[in-house]
Amino acid sequence: MLYRYRSDPSHVISLAEIEIQPDMTYNEEPIRILAREVKELRNKCIALVNVLWQRHGVEEATSELEEAMRK
Known part of the structure; x- marks a missing residue:
């Protein structure tokens, strides 16, 4: 059985501003290397x-070639 949703302020997701280029892409930078x-x-x-x-x-997090990340 489905129940009616009761709103809760803790369920709100905060949005971060992202600068989007005219061709609908954005730049993404690596922060740190987690594992090798x-x-x-x-x-x-x-x-x-x-x-x-x-x-x-x-x-x-994604696995990338080490040589590609050095460039």
């Missing part, structure tokens, strides 16, 4: 880093 790991394939090793991005939580 090396994936071993058959004949080479790939260095990956787990990156925390600006305006995103730790759950949304």
Whole structure:
């Protein structure tokens, strides 16, 4: 059975201002590197880093190539 929603001020999500470019994109900067790991394939090793991005939580951190993040 569904119940009627009772509003609660703690349920409100605060919004952050984001500057959007004319082509509907925005710049995103890496904040810090959370972890580093090396994936071993058959004949080479790939260095990956787990990156925390600006305006995103730790759950949304992505794995990027270490060489790409150095540039």
